Amino acid sequence: MMKLRKFTILTAAASGVAALAGMAQAQSNTDRVLQITPYAWATGIGGDITPFTGAPTVSIRKSFSDLIKDLDAAFFISAYARYGNLVFMGDISTSSSSRSGAAPVLGVPATGKLRQTSATALAGYRVGATETSTFAILGGLRHWRVRGAVDAPAIPGVFPGANASRSVSFTDPIIAARASFQIAPDWSALLYADVGGFGVGSKITAQLLGTVNYQMRENAFLSVGYRHLHVDYRSGGTRFDMRMSGPIIGATFRF
Numbered sequence: 001m002m003k004l005r006k007f008t009i010l011t012a013a014a015s016g017v018a019a020l021a022g023m024a025q026a027q028s029n030t031d032r033v034l035q036i037t038p039y040a041w042a043t044g045i046g047g048d049i050t051p052f053t054g055a056p057t058v059s060i061r062k063s064f065s066d067l068i069k070d071l072d073a074a075f076f077i078s079a080y081a082r083y084g085n086l087v088f089m090g091d092i093s094t095s096s097s098s099r100s101g102a103a104p105v106l107g108v109p110a111t112g113k114l115r116q117t118s119a120t121a122l123a124g125y126r127v128g129a130t131e132t133s134t135f136a137i138l139g140g141l142r143h144w145r146v147r148g149a150v151d152a153p154a155i156p157g158v159f160p161g162a163n164a165s166r167s168v169s170f171t172d173p174i175i176a177a178r179a180s181f182q183i184a185p186d187w188s189a190l191l192y193a194d195v196g197g198f199g200v201g202s203k204i205t206a207q208l209l210g211t212v213n214y215q216m217r218e219n220a221f222l223s224v225g226y227r228h229l230h231v232d233y234r235s236g237g238t239r240f241d242m243r244m245s246g247p248i249i250g251a252t253f254r255f
Helices: 064-070
Strands: 032-037 040-043 045-051 058-062 073-083 086-102 109-129 133-152 162-184 187-197 204-217 221-236 238-254
Touching: 040 221, 086 133, 133 221, 162 204, 162 221, 187 221, 204 238
Parallel strands: none
Antiparallel strands: 032 073, 032 238, 040 238, 045 058, 045 238, 073 086, 086 109, 109 133, 133 162, 162 187, 187 204, 204 221, 221 238
């Protein structure tokens, strides 16, 4: 199985990806809230990439410590807004990676590359709120653009060689739930989950997020937590089945 070396999603915002937006929101009595969250995600990655029918499959199994040494680029930023009980979340993220290794079965030398960009927009309603907790239901769209490439040289009499690349774009409907809790003075917690795809764009996309947040100042929060993101896209002979998991740390600024 071929291992991919340079892939990670680091640096800046929320949920896939809009889930991470506003991850540090503490309870507030104001009717209007706007906040921006940059963050770093120390993610590991696992999954399989097949650009199209006949191309070698690149299998990825890497921890964050393996990936960070060879990171190409990554950037994420998100926003959260609330007006009364109406809730809005948005996120834009991009990352790229590459790796040289061996293709499966024959062990042929090969190089795999992957670049992904996603944009998420969600809107919903805060269906429950007390002095120490809130709960909101949201729905929206997550748009993906993924480019995968595999280059394997020919070996006479063994392997004819392959140089394959494919770009795909698709949009997934998403439903989500978001809950926040005040757990102590200046401390809060956030739980978020979404699921989507349903065969409209990808077969399935899903995300889980949990953070603990500390209010440093009136309008600034520091958050630490854990995030898992999965997308499984299949169309013809093309497949991108990726799972990304790891701790996160970020700062939220409220305006």
